[in-house]
Amino acid sequence: MQFIDLQQQYRLHQAEIDGRMRRVLDHGQFIMGPEIAELEALLAAYVGIKHAITVASGTDSLEIALRALDVGPGDEVITVPFTWISSAEVIGLVGAKPVFVDITPGDFNINVNLIAAAITPRTKVIMPVSLFGQMPDYARINALAAKHGLTVIEDGAQSFGATQGGRKSCAVTKVSSTSFFPAKPLGCYGDGGALFTSDDALNEKMRAIRTHGGLKRHHHPYLGMNGRFDTLQAAVLLAKLPHFPGEVAARERIGARYTELLRSVCAAPEVMPGNTHVYAQYTLRTPHRDQLGEKLKAQGIPTAVYYPKCLHEQPVYAPLGYAWGAFPESEKASREVISLPMHPWLTEAEQDKVVAAVKAALA
Numbered sequence: 001m002q003f004i005d006l007q008q009q010y011r012l013h014q015a016e017i018d019g020r021m022r023r024v025l026d027h028g029q030f031i032m033g034p035e036i037a038e039l040e041a042l043l044a045a046y047v048g049i050k051h052a053i054t055v056a057s058g059t060d061s062l063e064i065a066l067r068a069l070d071v072g073p074g075d076e077v078i079t080v081p082f083t084w085i086s087s088a089e090v091i092g093l094v095g096a097k098p099v100f101v102d103i104t105p106g107d108f109n110i111n112v113n114l115i116a117a118a119i120t121p122r123t124k125v126i127m128p129v130s131l132f133g134q135m136p137d138y139a140r141i142n143a144l145a146a147k148h149g150l151t152v153i154e155d156g157a158q159s160f161g162a163t164q165g166g167r168k169s170c171a172v173t174k175v176s177s178t179s180f181f182p183a184k185p186l187g188c189y190g191d192g193g194a195l196f197t198s199d200d201a202l203n204e205k206m207r208a209i210r211t212h213g214g215l216k217r218h219h220h221p222y223l224g225m226n227g228r229f230d231t232l233q234a235a236v237l238l239a240k241l242p243h244f245p246g247e248v249a250a251r252e253r254i255g256a257r258y259t260e261l262l263r264s265v266c267a268a269p270e271v272m273p274g275n276t277h278v279y280a281q282y283t284l285r286t287p288h289r290d291q292l293g294e295k296l297k298a299q300g301i302p303t304a305v306y307y308p309k310c311l312h313e314q315p316v317y318a319p320l321g322y323a324w325g326a327f328p329e330s331e332k333a334s335r336e337v338i339s340l341p342m343h344p345w346l347t348e349a350e351q352d353k354v355v356a357a358v359k360a361a362l363a
């Protein structure tokens with residue numbers, strides 16, 4: 001059994017993927033070839049927003065968003081301590097300070113009630129993460145940000161395809177970002193990511209920063225980077241994108257079935273009202289997660305722990321001065337979470353095997 005079965009997806013769509021990649025090899029425009037603009041138009045249409053900008057990785061896309069908003073030394077950016085390190089890393093890379101806000105236990109997302117207390121005169125951006133595949137309450141976050149004159153960036157690396165109130169992830173904040181890392185809901189065959197906005201000026205600036213700070217050759221108004229998405233990877237996504245809505249539906253169905261079968265023995269992930277969940281990870285929690293992982297491994301069932309440590313426990317963030325106990329829900333989650341095999345091609349028989357093994361282990 002695979003934790004995420006990318007080979008199965010390749011087998012299913014091999015002719016389209018190979019065909020799309022071969023066209024790039026034939027035309028030879030490996031940097032910013034025509035597939036980039038074609039994909040960006042389709043991504044924007046899928047999300048339901050004006051502009052999509054493909055980027056070399058999800059991490060680069062977050063950094064570009066912060067640079068475009070002129071976030072830098074002296075500024076603070078609010079995010080969560082229970083996430084992949086990129087969410088905070090990029091804040092440091094632009095010279096600003098990450099300020100952490102704890103999560104709520106049911107959905108592992110930012111506790112919106114705690115954000116106001118973390119806002120200071122130096123706060124410039126709120127950058128929540130839509131963790132594991134569902135979004136925090138962006139209506140409330142956007143309203144709070146508007147009240148304090150702040151910008152919201154959705155880190156939607158794990159939630160591409162999810163919805164809130166019928167609107168797609170990456171369409172609900174001023175700027176948003178996703179990742180096309182292979183294991184993500186929409187993954188390519190290498191690194192990749194995208195930015196989304198409906199703001200024309202921000203779109204232009206983020207496009208410029210992505211390509212060495214300028215849109216015209218040999219003219220560089222901004223400090224930029226080499227953040228372009230590979231044309232070959234765009235070809236992979238052009239082949240995969242038509243199948244993505246079906247995969248999202250399968251993810252929802254499989255996630256809901258796990259929850260139905262497991263909620264009596266452990267804390268299954270909660271889908272918050274108004275949300276759909278794409279289960280980039282199907283993450284449950286139990287105080288016995290290490291034993292559970294061992295027992296499943298013995299039966300050939302792979303599991304993973306995202307994330308065994310909070311960011312304030314990482315040595316790189318020691319200078320921020322957060323003590324153990326500062327974020328009790330994040331800390332508890334990091335000691336209790338475990339993710340089960342999850343992908344759109346997981347069969348009911350495989351799922352039943354996982355469920356039986358989890359039940360036996362936790363009995």
Ligand SMILES: Cc1ncc(COP(=O)(O)O)c(C=O)c1O
Binds near residue numbers: 059191
């Ligand atoms: C929450 C979150 N933010 C940002 C990223 C960064 O994406 P990438 O790996 O494409 O740089 C990831 C993925 O790894 C992630 O899970």
